Amino acid sequence: MFADSIPVVAASLFWEYRALVLRGLLVDFYIFGLAAVLAVAMGLFACLLRLSSLRILRWCGTFYAELFRNTPEYVLLIWVHFVPPLLLSLIFNAKISFSPYASAVMALGLASSGYFTETFRAGILSIPRGHIEAARSTGMSGALTFRWVILPQAIRKMLPESLNQFISLLKSTTLVSLISVPDLMYQVSMITQEQMRPMPLYSGAAIAYFVIILSLSALVRKFSEGRRAVGRA
């Protein structure tokens, strides 16, 4: 008990379980990678819907983005994990359940795709109309214009914002432990139950996340400042 009050000694408990914690961290990154792919794909899709010339499609895109931007991630996570499998079971008359990994990827991917929709839309809308008209008048088709004129410029514009979105996605992957995906926080809570000493473990987890996310966001900041300097020149 007394040893716990000395931070260095206390931290050793976190160090003792480094293999488990590290495996948990890898699970976090794994979920993050899959969810990021889903988020970008769905975000791009919904963004194209929002920019479509048909009002009904535009409306669907807006509804999609607003729905997922306004749902708390934890609520969405629980909902995706419990409700759709039951609905599917009712429809197909068979017992269906999602693995925690699948629910985690879907929920986090969908939640952040709402934000990506807006980021992409802002990036695409920032392209001056003249560029599109110029491309079209040289005889490029709509798809070619999108691929070669709009997208390269838009990506440059929305990259810093998207990188920030990825960081918040990484932060929200900590929630997956709540549906028993064995990520870092899950391992930490399991070890805590075994050792009955929450202090070093949760502090260790907080410090680990602090270091990881702070260095990532410092990288992002550096990168986007470099980007801005290049853009101005």
Added chain:
Amino acid sequence: MRILQRIIWNSRGEFLEGLLVTAQISLIAIAVAMAVGLMICFIRMYCRPLRCLAILYIEFCRSTPIYVQLMWVNYVWPELFGWPRSFFAAGWVALALQSSGYLAETFRSGIEGVARGQREAALSTGLSPFLTMRWVILPQAVLLMAPSLMNQFLVVVKSSCLVSVIAVPDLMYRGLRLTSIWFEPIEILSFTAFLYVAIVFALSAAIKWYSDRVRSRYA
């Protein structure tokens, strides 16, 4: 439909109480976060010796996930500081901790956004630095940062559902509890999610309306 009536209408009191707890914890958290954030912002801007500590605090709050902070406050703080003693307190402390870091930066950008000449003019008319801050800079800064302040409140409301994990009886907690009592997750969880979406959407629409109005009037 019968399930809707039987469970959801009949447990409307439960949902309402949950909503009340959610509102309570969010309001307390944002109020504390604003006070602490303003203090940290002043330390960061005007108190040179403590500046490093303030930056460390801000960066820690901003780059640790809210769930990790919640667990940390709930399990570690009582052991370290002997406080907070209840789940409810741990909930609002964690929410306020997260937001105070973001708000400190919001306040700083708001204060720095006020034109330099305003401060110089106020000081040269003989106002003390405190009076300058109180009557010249803050009123203008508040106007600049009002939309970000309100957005931070939205973030607090959204993350407040996590306090159900540490058994604070908020809306999400009631939803999960009713689900385990009745075992009708489709209706109950969907209704809970719907309530959250409706609240957050209404708040964000109101914020957008308000900040558009402010922008068109003062910009």
